Amino acid sequence: MNVGDELPALTVRVTRAQLVRYAGASLDFNPIHWNERFATEVGLPNVIAHGMLTMALGGRVVTDWLGDPGRVVEYGVRFTRPVVVPDDDVGALVEFTAKIGEVRDDGTARVDITAKFDGKTVLGKAQAVVRV
Amino acid sequence: MPEVQFAEFARPKVLLGRSWRQRWPAGSVQYVKYSPAGTVGAVPLDPSFVGRTYPPDTTYDVGRAKIAEFARSIGDDNPLYRDVAAAEQAGYDDVIAPPTFLTVVNIGAINAVAEDPELGLDYDRMVHGDQRFVHHRPVRAGDRLQITTHIDDIFVRAGNDFLSVRAEITAADGELVCTTYAQLVVRGERS
Numbered sequence: 001m002n003v004g005d006e007l008p009a010l011t012v013r014v015t016r017a018q019l020v021r022y023a024g025a026s027l028d029f030n031p032i033h034w035n036e037r038f039a040t041e042v043g044l045p046n047v048i049a050h051g052m053l054t055m056a057l058g059g060r061v062v063t064d065w066l067g068d069p070g071r072v073v074e075y076g077v078r079f080t081r082p083v084v085v086p087d088d089d090v091g092a093l094v095e096f097t098a099k100i101g102e103v104r105d106d107g108t109a110r111v112d113i114t115a116k117f118d119g120k121t122v123l124g125k126a127q128a129v130v131r132v
Numbered sequence: 133m134p135e136v137q138f139a140e141f142a143r144p145k146v147l148l149g150r151s152w153r154q155r156w157p158a159g160s161v162q163y164v165k166y167s168p169a170g171t172v173g174a175v176p177l178d179p180s181f182v183g184r185t186y187p188p189d190t191t192y193d194v195g196r197a198k199i200a201e202f203a204r205s206i207g208d209d210n211p212l213y214r215d216v217a218a219a220e221q222a223g224y225d226d227v228i229a230p231p232t233f234l235t236v237v238n239i240g241a242i243n244a245v246a247e248d249p250e251l252g253l254d255y256d257r258m259v260h261g262d263q264r265f266v267h268h269r270p271v272r273a274g275d276r277l278q279i280t281t282h283i284d285d286i287f288v289r290a291g292n293d294f295l296s297v298r299a300e301i302t303a304a305d306g307e308l309v310c311t312t313y314a315q316l317v318v319r320g321e322r323s
Contacts, residue, residue, distance in 0.1 A: 012207065052263070070224065075232065076263065
């Protein structure tokens with residue numbers, strides 16, 4: 001493993017159905033994530049995905065690569081831009097890529113993750129530390 | 133300065149209806165850059181709250197079905213989340229949870245701070261700036277988790293209050309399972 005190595009990319013179409021499912025699973029029922037009328041009333045372009053869902057999907061790039069998710073010892077992100085999810089069957093296309101940012105002496109490595117929606121990054125400083 | 137995303141956390145007690153509208157009235161700005169033009173400082177949070185600790189008030193029992201439900205919600209078919217035999221083969225006592233699963237209990241840490249009447253945080257203007265999980269061991273089904281929340285830092289930058297909140301999530305025997313770090317941002321009032 002070397003710095004700069006890329007992990008297999010992941011592309012996800014986030015749909016309204018997934019937002020509903022994630023709201024229930026995560027216990028985050030903020031209506032901006034499922035109620036278009038409410039979301040637009042408060043000034044959003046439309047319903048938006050939970051930032052924690054986008055974070056979780058970014059984590060999948062790492063755990064899919066590792067196989068054993070228990071080897072993720074640290075994972076953090078900044079929430080920067082929203083993922084706007086239309087009311088259709090296509091959803092919002094979010095593209096995740098990741099590469100090795102650092103290989104450490106203690107048997108861990110830092111993975112740097114990029115999440116893009118509509119051509120822009122939606123997570124900042126998304127990094128995982130994994131046991132390799 | 134980075135941008136921050138609009139509130140990622142619902143306060144579970146007040147999910148719908150009037151209270152939400154009061155919090156985020158029609159047309160209110162949802163995505164704010166730090167230091168927006170026209171920002172003036174709100175009453176800053178009292179820095180003497182740095183070091184305040186909120187002890188556990190409940191126990192969260194991690195169940196296999198909840199882990200599987202969460203994994204499905206993020207489209208993750210990893211067998212270690214749902215197949216006990218596969219988890220045991222990988223060296224675990226039971227199925228383990230995805231790296232962000234503890235969001236289901238971390239919300240309690242954020243609410244402990246957000247709802248502290250003495251701190252007086254204005255929930256209307258709070259946004260979730262960042263989130264980090266440090267796993268001391270994987271969370272697994274059967275864990276009985278308790279959460280202790282700490283305010284690590286309070287500072288003002290460009291008219292916005294920043295709170296650094298840390299939560300220690302421990303198992304029944306006191307073993308530290310995960311430490312979470314969240315930065316909450318309370319936007320300054322607009323002139």
